[in-house]
Structures are given as C-alpha cells and as structure tokens.
Amino acid sequence: MAEVLVFVDHVDGAVRKPTLELLTLARRIGDPVAVVLGGGAGVAAGVLAEHGAVRVLAADAPEFAEFLVVPKVDALQAAVEVVSPVAVLLPSSAENKEIAARLAVRIGSGIITDATDLEAGEEGVVATQSAFAASFTTKSRVSRGAAVVTVKPNSAPVEAAPAAGVVEELVVVFSALARGTKVLSRTPRESTGRPELTEAAIVVSGGRGVNGAENFRVIEALADSLGAAVGASRAAVDAGWYPHTNQVGQTGKSVSPQLYIASGISGAIQHRAGMQTSKTIVAINKDAEAPIFDLVDYGVVGDLFNVVPQLTDEVTARKN
Amino acid sequence: MSLRIVVCVKYVPDATGDRHFADDLTLDREDVDGLLSELDEYAVEQALQIADEADDAEVTVLTVGPEDAKDALRKALSMGADKAVHVEDDDLHGTDAVGTSLVLARAVEKTGYDLVISGMASTDGAMGVVPALLAERLGVAQVTLLSEVAVEGGVVTGRRDGDTASERVEASLPAVVSVTDQSGEARYPSFKGIMAAKKKPVVSLDLGDLGLDAGEVGLGGAWTVVDSAVQRPARTAGTIVKDEGEGGKRLAEFLAGQKFI
Ligand SMILES: Cc1cc2nc3c(=O)[nH]c(=O)nc-3n(C[C@H](O)[C@H](O)[C@H](O)COP(=O)(O)OP(=O)(O)OC[C@H]3O[C@@H](n4cnc5c(N)ncnc54)[C@H](O)[C@@H]3O)c2cc1C
Ligand SMILES: Cc1cc2nc3c(=O)[nH]c(=O)nc-3n(C[C@H](O)[C@H](O)[C@H](O)COP(=O)(O)OP(=O)(O)OC[C@H]3O[C@@H](n4cnc5c(N)ncnc54)[C@H](O)[C@@H]3O)c2cc1C
Numbered sequence A: 001m002a003e004v005l006v007f008v009d010h011v012d013g014a015v016r017k018p019t020l021e022l023l024t025l026a027r028r029i030g031d032p033v034a035v036v037l038g039g040g041a042g043v044a045a046g047v048l049a050e051h052g053a054v055r056v057l058a059a060d061a062p063e064f065a066e067f068l069v070v071p072k073v074d075a076l077q078a079a080v081e082v083v084s085p086v087a088v089l090l091p092s093s094a095e096n097k098e099i100a101a102r103l104a105v106r107i108g109s110g111i112i113t114d115a116t117d118l119e120a121g122e123e124g125v126v127a128t129q130s131a132f133a134a135s136f137t138t139k140s141r142v143s144r145g146a147a148v149v150t151v152k153p154n155s156a157p158v159e160a161a162p163a164a165g166v167v168e169e170l171v172v173v174f175s176a177l178a179r180g181t182k183v184l185s186r187t188p189r190e191s192t193g194r195p196e197l198t199e200a201a202i203v204v205s206g207g208r209g210v211n212g213a214e215n216f217r218v219i220e221a222l223a224d225s226l227g228a229a230v231g232a233s234r235a236a237v238d239a240g241w242y243p244h245t246n247q248v249g250q251t252g253k254s255v256s257p258q259l260y261i262a263s264g265i266s267g268a269i270q271h272r273a274g275m276q277t278s279k280t281i282v283a284i285n286k287d288a289e290a291p292i293f294d295l296v297d298y299g300v301v302g303d304l305f306n307v308v309p310q311l312t313d314e315v316t317a318r319k320n
Numbered sequence B: 001m002s003l004r005i006v007v008c009v010k011y012v013p014d015a016t017g018d019r020h021f022a023d024d025l026t027l028d029r030e031d032v033d034g035l036l037s038e039l040d041e042y043a044v045e046q047a048l049q050i051a052d053e054a055d056d057a058e059v060t061v062l063t064v065g066p067e068d069a070k071d072a073l074r075k076a077l078s079m080g081a082d083k084a085v086h087v088e089d090d091d092l093h094g095t096d097a098v099g100t101s102l103v104l105a106r107a108v109e110k111t112g113y114d115l116v117i118s119g120m121a122s123t124d125g126a127m128g129v130v131p132a133l134l135a136e137r138l139g140v141a142q143v144t145l146l147s148e149v150a151v152e153g154g155v156v157t158g159r160r161d162g163d164t165a166s167e168r169v170e171a172s173l174p175a176v177v178s179v180t181d182q183s184g185e186a187r188y189p190s191f192k193g194i195m196a197a198k199k200k201p202v203v204s205l206d207l208g209d210l211g212l213d214a215g216e217v218g219l220g221g222a223w224t225v226v227d228s229a230v231q232r233p234a235r236t237a238g239t240i241v242k243d244e245g246e247g248g249k250r251l252a253e254f255l256a257g258q259k260f261i
Helices: A017-026 A041-050 A070-083 A094-107 A216-226 A234-238 A304-319 B038-053 B067-079 B097-111 B130-138 B191-197 B247-257
Strands: A003-007 A031-037 A055-059 A087-091 A111-121 A124-131 A136-142 A147-151 A166-169 A182-188 A202-206 A229-232 A259-263 A280-285 A298-301 B003-008 B011-013 B034-036 B057-064 B083-087 B115-119 B141-152 B155-161 B165-172 B175-179 B202-205 B224-231 B239-242
Touching: A003 A017, A003 A070, A017 A031, A017 A041, A017 A087, A017 A147, A031 A041, A031 A070, A041 A055, A041 A166, A055 A070, A070 A094, A087 A094, A094 A111, A094 A147, A094 B097, A094 B130, A094 B141, A111 A136, A124 A147, A136 A147, A202 A216, A216 A229, A216 A259, A216 A304, A229 A234, A259 A304, A280 A304, A280 B247, A298 B247, A304 B247, B003 B038, B003 B097, B003 B130, B011 B067, B034 B038, B034 B067, B038 B057, B038 B067, B038 B115, B038 B141, B038 B175, B057 B067, B057 B097, B067 B083, B067 B191, B067 B202, B083 B097, B097 B130, B115 B130, B130 B141, B130 B175, B141 B165, B155 B175, B239 B247
Parallel strands: A003 A031, A003 A087, A031 A055, A055 A166, A087 A147, A111 A147, A202 A229, A202 A259, A259 A280, A280 A298, A298 B239, B003 B057, B003 B115, B057 B083, B083 B202, B115 B175, B141 B175
Antiparallel strands: A111 A124, A124 A136, A136 B224, A182 B165, B011 B034, B141 B155, B155 B165
16 A cells, blocks of 8 residues: 655654644555654654554654754655655644645645645545635645645544554755754743643633733633633734733634634634634624624623633533 | 845735635635735835844845735835835746745845745745745755844844744854744834835846746646635524623533533
C-alpha cells in the first residue's frame, strides 16, 4: 500500500492530540509513516505505533531547536526521499504551515492548508476546507506531486489501530539556509493547567462584555466547571484583559470544539472565522440583536454576570 | 548604503461583504468591493518605521493582482511608501499560493531588495504561507510572524509568539519578514499623504517583464485544483431565551440534554 508521511507534533516525545487525529485520516489514504524530529522519538514511537504508524522515522539534532523552520523542512525532504509518499500531512499550526509551504516548493507539490477532512479520491487525496470565515466548504486536491496538506485540530477522532511502528534513523543533511534564522532565546508559555485551546472539546470565551481583566474569573470559573479551555475576543485581548495566545478568530486561534460558549462577544466576522465550525454554539449577550445569535444553537439574552455564575453553579451541582 | 525594503500587499474582497466563488471556482471579485488587506497595513507600518530608523531607505510596495489592485497600492503610498510595483496580467487569474510566490519572487528580484516585509496572512485565502514560500524561492532567511521587529547593521531581529513559546529570533539581510497584527497599530493616511501619493510612481509589470510563462501561473498552471465550493447551509435557527432570572439554569438544562454535563 502507498505510504503517507505524518509530521509529528510533540514535546519531548509526548505526542500532541492533533497528530493522533492525523493518523486516523492518514490510514484512509495509505500506511502512515511518522516523522519525529528532536529528542524523545523512543517515547513517541510507542504511541504512534498504537495509532497506526507502520514506521517511525526519527532524527535528532540541535538545529531543530536552534534555528527556525528550515532544518525541519530539510528533514521532511529527506523523509520524502526515503519513502516516496502519496501525501505529506502536518497538523495545522502557524509553524507547520510554513514548513509545509517550503517543502511543497522543494518537492514540486501543491499545498492545501487547514483541511478539515481528507479522503482518498480517484485522482488522489481530496481535502475539505472552509473558506471565507467558514461560510463555504470546498473540496480540493493537488494536481502536482505528493499532496502536502495541513489539517486543523479536531478534524477526526483519535482511534487505536496497532501497527509495527518500527523506529528507523532518518539521516538529514542540512541545507545552506538551515542556519539562516537563529532562535536567540525561547520563553515557554506557562501552563494554566487547562486544556490546549485548539484541542479542547469545550471552549468558553469572553469578549468586551466581560469588561475587565478581573472579571475574566467569571469566564474561567465556568471553563473549569466544564473542563474547558478559555478563549477571548480580540477586543478583550487588545484591552489587555487576557493574553493574545487565547485569542480566537482570524488572527488568533482557529477552534472547532464540540461546544463553544461565547459570553459578551458580538460575533464580528473576524471572530466567527475562528469558531464558526464549532459543533454546538452557545452565546450569552445582553443585546438580542448581536450577530452572534445568528449562529447559535442556544442563546441567552441577558447579563453575563447573572447568567454565567448561575450556569457555573448548576454545572458544578450536576457534576457532584 | 541605502536599505531597500519591498512590502508585499494584497488586494482582497472586503470581509464584511458577501464573499463568494465565481463559476470557475476562483474568487468572485465582481460583486464585492476590494481593499488593501487590513493585515498588510501592519506590514506597511513596520516598513515605514524601519525606514525612518535607517540612514537612507526606500520603501516599495508590491502587489500581484487585477487592475483594481492599484487601490491597495495607492492606500500604501498614501501611508508613506515611496513607490509601487503592480504585477498585472490576465493570465494571472486563478494563480495558487505556489504560483503567487513565484511571481512575487521574480518581481522582488527585479525591484531589488534587502528586506521583504509582508502581512501574516491575507484576509481572503488566509493561508499564511506566502512569506515562507517567498523566502524559499529567493533563497534567503525567513523571519516570520513577528510581533516586534527591528533592523540594525544588516541584521533583523524580532519576537515570534508561537503556540508553545515566545522566541527572539535574528537573521542577516537579505531576509523575508512577516508581521502580525500585534506589531503595532498602522497609521492613517494624512491628507498630505493622500495628495502626495497621487504623484508617486506606480510601475506596471506583466508576466513577460518577469520572464514568466503563462503556463507557470493562473488556473492552468496551478498545482492545486478546487473541485467544488458549496455555501454552508445557514444554521437552523437556534433556541433563544431571555434571561428572567433562570437563564443560567435553563442553559444548563440545554447542555445536559446535549450530554455536555
Ligand atoms: C484584520 C482584523 C483581524 C481581526 N481578528 C480578530 C480575531 O482574530 N478575533 C476577534 O475576536 N476579533 C478580531 N478582529 C476584531 C473584530 O472585528 C471585532 O472588533 C471583535 O471581535 C469584537 O470583540 P467583542 O465581540 O468582544 O466586542 P464587541 O463587538 O464590542 O461586543 C461586545 C458584546 O458584549 C455584549 N455585552 C456587553 N456587556 C455585556 C454583559 N454584561 N453581558 C452580556 N453581554 C454584554 C455587547 O452587547 C456586545 O455584543 C479583527 C479585526 C480586523 C480588522
Ligand atoms: C478561499 C481561498 C482558499 C484558497 N486555498 C488555497 C489552497 O489550498 N492552496 C493554494 O495553493 N492556494 C489557495 N488559494 C489561493 C491563494 O490564497 C492565493 O494564491 C494567494 O495569492 C496566496 O495565498 P494567500 O492569499 O492566502 O496568502 P497568505 O500566505 O495568507 O498571505 C500572506 C502575505 O503574503 C502577501 N501576499 C499574498 N498574496 C499576495 C499578492 N497577490 N500580492 C502581494 N502580496 C501578497 C501579503 O503580504 C500577505 O499578507 C485559496 C484562495 C482562496 C480565496
């Protein structure tokens, strides 16, 4: 069967959920071959094998952490030469899209970003994408080379499918530009203990209506009662009430959880671009005319400072 | 020595308008007003600030797009850029990201550059890949997705806020930089700027001028194919209740019914 390269997102061998989702999609197209760069390949291999990786290509070198993007492109290109895959799949993230882009030019392939589904078609891999703030759904494919596709988190279920997962060393010869952009320092994000925004099954977001950094505690309390991630609108972020890393929307994170709860958010097109593909949408807003209500499965017209704490109490009570 | 900065700016359909696809499954540009992609205003702003800091610098704005795309160039010129390059050719219709980067690379080379600055993503295709593609094509470093940027002594440094960490990065010129909407508010064109822009040069180039063949770009030359585009069905109207003291409880009932709690 044809082989499909899957680029692994991991932290010291701990494989992140979107990669496991990608393995589910990769199996529809061929035999997944995982590519793990940096330390921890041994740890990652076990999980990757459980989820369908027939082979695990591993390379470790300081270049992957010390320089931006290009060393990883060099490694993926080496993997393409070893495997001759029908497709190269990467979890969508800002950096992975850049890696995919450079790889595509090098191997003479078309590129599709932010796919939400993949299937094997007669003329190759067919990708589903959302366009124009998710108001359109498109089906696309590449007409040249192996399909290079980045896939959004939450696009497929994680399924066990044990395979051999044999670890092989990937030999990478770095290109002239590999050391072009140096990472001078790196400050890791502090963990909040809450789920990762793009991966979470439930996202609770607050907007300008939250009216202050302190008041975001109301949003956080609801999130914690539901085991959810916290999101924010750009208005809330620009006001300095919540970190930019939590911004949902066109220039923030794109999320498609099972449940999205928007409080004090009007629903501007740029915000919708990042959350419109959520399965179930709930909004709390005191303005009955707010455009967010056009999207909702359930909406409450009311003051969030009354509705949200009551909901939090109710959730906590029902869970106990 | 003079610092040559080229800013890539895209002419896009207004996101607040009714955007859709044409019969050939490319962007329908007829029915929606176009404008300079708002995210590229941040790129123009940073270019102007870098130019101000340099002893001697020239800022050229570059677009690949149809005739109307001149509007985007005029806006950038009225913000303060020195000159503009417009790559315009009927054969460009339907060009994909890989093709766009080819055209941009040729135009940037022809213009001459030390630094290319672009936005983080367009507001229509929104792929966020063109800067990386361009760096690959030009064979120079990419210093992308910066929320802070500075150029000094032939070196560009910046802050890149990623998913898991915030990084300080640096590269020697020539390089391709992209900036995010966190990089600093873009200035509004002044009346003086608007008047001055009318006199600034706009150079038009076609594929022949760039040594490119029609077959390398456009719908025919694209390495990706869109087979279908369908409008998402409008969401069925949801339940909307007015809070009369029990709004939170009723919402909890809905969530329980959906098995979220
Ligand atoms: C290029 C570009 C990119 C952008 N990217 C993003 C992005 O990624 N994400 C994003 O979110 N935005 C983005 N924006 C901004 C976007 O256009 C809106 O300005 C923003 O989403 C508004 O945020 P908001 O809904 O919180 O605020 P507002 O639009 O001010 O809405 C606040 C809402 O809160 C309600 N409210 C007030 N008080 C209460 C209360 N006590 N209880 C209940 N409801 C209350 C009000 O009725 C109102 O509907 C972008 C804009 C541009 C131009
Ligand atoms: C809804 C939609 C979906 C698409 N999907 C795909 C796809 O999956 N694969 C594919 O190959 N193509 C796709 N395209 C086409 C692609 O968007 C265009 O080819 C585009 O020129 C490059 O991508 P972008 O605009 O998304 O650029 P981005 O990478 O998002 O733009 C980043 C920056 O590059 C610069 N830039 C981009 N285009 C230009 C330009 N024409 N002139 C000057 N500067 C520019 C700007 O500074 C911009 O801020 C799609 C287009 C649309 C409208």
